[in-house]
Amino acid sequence: MAEIKTVAVIGLGYIGLPTAAILATNGVDVVGVDVNPKTVEAVSRGEVPFVEPDLGGHVSRAVSEGTLTASLETPKADAYIVAVPTPFNDDKTADLSYIEAAGSAIAPQLVGDELIILESTSPPGATQHLADHILGLREDLTIDNLRVAHCPERVLPGRVMVELVTNDRIVGGITPAAAEAARDLYQTFCEGEILLTDATTAEMAKLVENSFRDVNIAFANELSVISDKLGINVWELIELANHHPRVNILQPGPGVGGHCIAVDPWFIVSSAPEEAKLIHQARVTNDSKPGWVIEQVEKAVAQVDGTPKVAVLGLAFKANIDDLRESPAISIAQRLGAEFGDARFLIVEPHIDEMPKQLSGLANAELVSTDDAIEQADIVLLLVDHAQFKSIDRSALAGKAVIDTRGMWR
Numbered sequence: 001m002a003e004i005k006t007v008a009v010i011g012l013g014y015i016g017l018p019t020a021a022i023l024a025t026n027g028v029d030v031v032g033v034d035v036n037p038k039t040v041e042a043v044s045r046g047e048v049p050f051v052e053p054d055l056g057g058h059v060s061r062a063v064s065e066g067t068l069t070a071s072l073e074t075p076k077a078d079a080y081i082v083a084v085p086t087p088f089n090d091d092k093t094a095d096l097s098y099i100e101a102a103g104s105a106i107a108p109q110l111v112g113d114e115l116i117i118l119e120s121t122s123p124p125g126a127t128q129h130l131a132d133h134i135l136g137l138r139e140d141l142t143i144d145n146l147r148v149a150h151c152p153e154r155v156l157p158g159r160v161m162v163e164l165v166t167n168d169r170i171v172g173g174i175t176p177a178a179a180e181a182a183r184d185l186y187q188t189f190c191e192g193e194i195l196l197t198d199a200t201t202a203e204m205a206k207l208v209e210n211s212f213r214d215v216n217i218a219f220a221n222e223l224s225v226i227s228d229k230l231g232i233n234v235w236e237l238i239e240l241a242n243h244h245p246r247v248n249i250l251q252p253g254p255g256v257g258g259h260c261i262a263v264d265p266w267f268i269v270s271s272a273p274e275e276a277k278l279i280h281q282a283r284v285t286n287d288s289k290p291g292w293v294i295e296q297v298e299k300a301v302a303q304v305d306g307t308p309k310v311a312v313l314g315l316a317f318k319a320n321i322d323d324l325r326e327s328p329a330i331s332i333a334q335r336l337g338a339e340f341g342d343a344r345f346l347i348v349e350p351h352i353d354e355m356p357k358q359l360s361g362l363a364n365a366e367l368v369s370t371d372d373a374i375e376q377a378d379i380v381l382l383l384v385d386h387a388q389f390k391s392i393d394r395s396a397l398a399g400k401a402v403i404d405t406r407g408m409w410r
Contacts, residue, residue: 004115004185005029008077010102012039012070014259014323015119015153016083017048018055018160024062026189031077032070033105043070051322051351054161074105079115079185082106082130083153085259086120092266094123103130107137112145115181119153121206121260123267126150127199131174147178150199151186152206157258157321168192172202210264211279216250217261218282221289224252235407254293254383254405255328256286257317262326290332293381293405297336300379300401301343308343310336311377313370314384315349315356322351329383330358337362346373350388382406 005028009020012034024030034040042049046060062068074080084098099120106116116134118127127150134148135141150172155163169190173179179196186194197205220238227234238249256262265283269276301308317327324330337345337359345365347355355367370388374380374396382389385406394409402409 004078004181006031006075006077007079007081007185008033008075008106009081009083010074010105011082011084011098011120012036012043012049013083013085014050014052014157014160015155016081017043017059018052018155018164019081019083019119019153020068021055021058021062022161022164022189024065024068025058028067028188030062030068031075032068033072033074034070035072037072040070040072043068052160053158058161074102074109076109076111077114079117080106081117081119083119086122086126086263087259088263088266088270091270093270094126094267096122096126096129099126099130100133103133104137107134110134110138110141110146112141113147115147115149115178115185117182117185118148118150121152121210121264121267122150122203123207124200124203124271126203127172128174143174147173147175147181148199149173149178149182150202151182152202154206154209157318157323165189165191169194170197170202170205171195172197172199172205174199204268207264207268210261211268211282213250214256214261214265214286215278215282216248217252217256218285220250220252221255222285223249225289225292233410235410251407252405253289253328254332255289257325257327257329258323259325262286262317290328290335293328293332293383293403294335294339296403297340297379297381300403301340303401304378308340308379309346309377310340310343310379310381311346311348311373312336312365313348313373313380313382313389314386315347315359316351316384316386319385320351320387322349324352324356324358330356332381332383333359333365334362337365340364346377348373349384350386379403382408 008031009016010033012032020030020032039049046063048056082102084102087095089095131148171179171182183194224234265279269280312333315329346368348370379401381403385408
């Protein structure tokens with residue numbers, strides 16, 4: 001395969017833009033492609049349209065040096081990295097329409113011998129589906145002169161620019177040559193070990209990693225419900241149990257969010273519904289946790305005379321980011337506003353500037369500062385353990401009902 005000098009990254013979201021930026025700051029000419037004009041305009045100015053530590057410096061540097069540009073159109077390139085969303089349908093099967101759209105845009109640009117990498121977290125068979133889709137549009141090409149591989153991202157939001165470099169990577173090719181070509185590209189910036197396998201195994205590996213965590217979180221969430229019933233502090237319980245050298249229970253919360261842990265297990269369940277019983281139950285357990293949180297709020301509201309004022313602290317799916325994808329906090333806020341029409345909800349999310357569209361229709365909810373929410377509230381509901389919330393003076397919570405789903409004030 002010819003040397004890769006130009007890379008087109010399709011999708012400039014939470015994974016695509018960091019990948020484009022890290023390649024560009026390591027000497028590769030990169031064109032980032034996105035369907036959102038505002039994203040393209042922001043990147044073209046050297047700006048980042050979302051919160052991710054250290055990303056801004058990489059983007060501004062790469063744009064100023066001319067190694068990163070952004071476009072609405074897919075260009076000709078030596079390699080393509082597809083990092084588009086893979087949501088699930090109503091029946092929990094994967095929606096591959098974004099992957100297909102990316103393939104449709106790539107196909108006319110191909111001359112043969114290009115490398116195409118699917119980074120989007122995908123169900124088993126999605127990489128082959130992408131290859132078949134492209135080859136169906138280009139009958140003059142074959143899998144022998146087109147290299148298609150899967151390299152799942154495995155980074156933590158808030159540490160993406162660090163973990164892109166330091167984490168080990170799994171690369172699975174439709175053919176061994178595709179895997180080797182993808183490995184060579186990632187070695188441009190990756191200091192971790194790059195492990196080669198076939199595409200389907202690589203797809204499954206990512207799903208297994210997140211399903212493992214989902215099952216562990218489900219265990220912790222179930223423990224929190226049991227502990228509440230028995231009058232036990234679940235945070236102390238888990239801390240004590242984790243002193244066992246072979247026990248590592250994760251922390252409970254209001255549910256599970258994000259595009260990975262809340263979604264990926266369903267791809268396994270839909271691929272093997274009769275066999276994935278434990279994985280399926282973990283999803284059910286974690287998806288039911290927001291309902292339990294709402295029950296706690298209902299009990300607190302019943303104790304308030306007059307119009308209850310509830311401070312809802314945090315909307316992101318995890319601490320110190322602005323990512324709202326599949327956030328249990330969003331679904332909890334939605335349901336609270338709809339079910340308790342006589343209450344006022346003081347929403348706090350320090351990483352956004354306006355009310356999310358999911359909550360914009362709630363007449364009894366407003367986006368306020370942390371101090372205003374705490375001062376006015378009868379009930380304080382902590383949903384996300386943002387660093388800003390950790391600095392709240394505990395004395396400010398005196399006389400208020402506190403529902404701490406993260407154990408921050410335990």
